[in-house]
Amino acid sequence: MHMVISGMASCYINQEFAENVKKMGKKISEYTGNKIAVVHHNDADGICSAAILSKLFEMLGFEVELICIEKVHPIIVEAVHNKYDGSLVVYTDLAGLAAKMIDEINAGRCKVWIIDHHPAKAIDSEDVFVFDPELFGISGDTFVCASSLNYIIATCMKEEMRDYAYLAVTGAVGDYHDRTGGVLGFDRCALEDALMLDQAKIKIEGHKERYYLEFFGEFADVVAERLTILGAVGYEERGYAMGVKACLEGFDDTTINKVKELRELRNEKFEKAIQMLREDGLHVEKYTQWFHLKDAFSPMGVKAVGEFCERIKDMVFVEEDKYLLGFQNCPNRIPDIGEVDWNVVKISARAPFPLERKILKGEVLGFDVLIPAASEVVGGVADATHRIAAATLIEGGKEEEFIKAFEEIVEKNITRQ
Ligand SMILES: [Mn+2]
Numbered sequence: 001m002h003m004v005i006s007g008m009a010s011c012y013i014n015q016e017f018a019e020n021v022k023k024m025g026k027k028i029s030e031y032t033g034n035k036i037a038v039v040h041h042n043d044a045d046g047i048c049s050a051a052i053l054s055k056l057f058e059m060l061g062f063e064v065e066l067i068c069i070e071k072v073h074p075i076i077v078e079a080v081h082n083k084y085d086g087s088l089v090v091y092t093d094l095a096g097l098a099a100k101m102i103d104e105i106n107a108g109r110c111k112v113w114i115i116d117h118h119p120a121k122a123i124d125s126e127d128v129f130v131f132d133p134e135l136f137g138i139s140g141d142t143f144v145c146a147s148s149l150n151y152i153i154a155t156c157m158k159e160e161m162r163d164y165a166y167l168a169v170t171g172a173v174g175d176y177h178d179r180t181g182g183v184l185g186f187d188r189c190a191l192e193d194a195l196m197l198d199q200a201k202i203k204i205e206g207h208k209e210r211y212y213l214e215f216f217g218e219f220a221d222v223v224a225e226r227l228t229i230l231g232a233v234g235y236e237e238r239g240y241a242m243g244v245k246a247c248l249e250g251f252d253d254t255t256i257n258k259v260k261e262l263r264e265l266r267n268e269k270f271e272k273a274i275q276m277l278r279e280d281g282l283h284v285e286k287y288t289q290w291f292h293l294k295d296a297f298s299p300m301g302v303k304a305v306g307e308f309c310e311r312i313k314d315m316v317f318v319e320e321d322k323y324l325l326g327f328q329n330c331p332n333r334i335p336d337i338g339e340v341d342w343n344v345v346k347i348s349a350r351a352p353f354p355l356e357r358k359i360l361k362g363e364v365l366g367f368d369v370l371i372p373a374a375s376e377v378v379g380g381v382a383d384a385t386h387r388i389a390a391a392t393l394i395e396g397g398k399e400e401e402f403i404k405a406f407e408e409i410v411e412k413n414i415t416r417q
Contacts, residue, residue: 016136041093042231044174044224048147048167051247056154067336093146096120143185147171165194174224182209233262235301287410290325306348320352343396377405
């Protein structure tokens with residue numbers, strides 16, 4: 001396989017990164033199957049990643065199937081590896097921490113690549129290969145999104161993939177990697193390619209850069225918001241597939257109208273839920289306050305409860321000194337897989353502004369500690385946890401037990417101080 005490691009834009013790719021890409025090039029040249037399954041996340045970064053990888057693998061002569069999921073869970077992994085027995089399965093924009101679980105469930109059936117930028121754990125396995133810059137000291141939260149990572153890998157394997165630099169920029173902005181004023185690190189390398197190839201232009205607004213993308217005739221933030229709405233709000237009706245198509249062919253009227261319709265649906269559902277919480281109030285414990293949406297947000301995906309918590313956390317009916325927890329049932333149908341036999345609840349955690357400040361000052365425990373600890377008590381899987389925002393999946397029916405565990409961990413920490 002021909003490898004070009006030096007970028008078109010003067011981007012310094014560190015040695016470990018380059019070695020990993022080389023390893024992947026070797027692995028793919030040795031792969032004898034003709035099909036590759038790409039399992040991707042349903043937000044803008046996951047959708048752009050899916051678009052980049054599907055183009056790359058097509059160029060390399062493979063047949064590609066995309067599977068969009070919201071969360072990595074053993075039952076989903078089992079279903080995917082059953083269906084694609086013997087194939088290469090690539091997980092992207094998720095699964096960084098799930099390598100061990102995937103390896104166990106896979107049991108030698110498939111070759112697996114995990115291309116992620118979330119915190120990850122490496123494993124020593126014949127079949128599962130984890131490529132995550134977090135493993136060699138590059139913050140995936142700041143310097144590289146999954147789309148930029150896939151873009152750089154793709155351009156190393158096929159020079160023509162530079163045509164898709166604009167998708168790396170869209171993914172980076174979708175993950176708010178421009179939050180300090182502009183994208184940095186590897187995201188910046190991808191942006192520089194896009195600038196050099198006349199795919200993007202920088203516009204300075206206030207203290208912030210905005211990236212105008214010629215392909216879409218639109219700014220990256222606008223495109224990213226559309227993609228996330230398609231993928232998250234339109235999850236059950238496979239809006240993400242329209243998103244992937246738009247990434248490669250542009251937005252047609254049908255897609256634009258769909259985005260509008262979904263945005264309205266979300267606003268309506270959110271308004272209704274806010275009304276309900278205003279009237280009935282939240283369940284209030286000593287340290288937490290919580291609500292359970294059950295299926296009220298259907299057909300939106302479970303990303304919705306996180307977004308909803310974010311929207312209400314500083315409203316007047318929310319107590320400012322208690323942790324906020326929202327529950328939403330996971331639907332029993334994964335659009336690209338079919339019915340799944342599970343009873344799972346998604347939990348999103350946020351803190352009202354005054355409590356958020358205490359967490360950031362280290363005066364009280366953050367969700368990065370609380371959520372994994374409480375999840376463990378009830379046998380749940382926490383994957384995306386940050387100090388002031390986190391999410392986890394637990395078995396349905398264990399909600400009260402989870403809250404009890406959460407309260408006890410807070411209490412114990414307070415008495416210890
Ligand atoms: Mn991402």
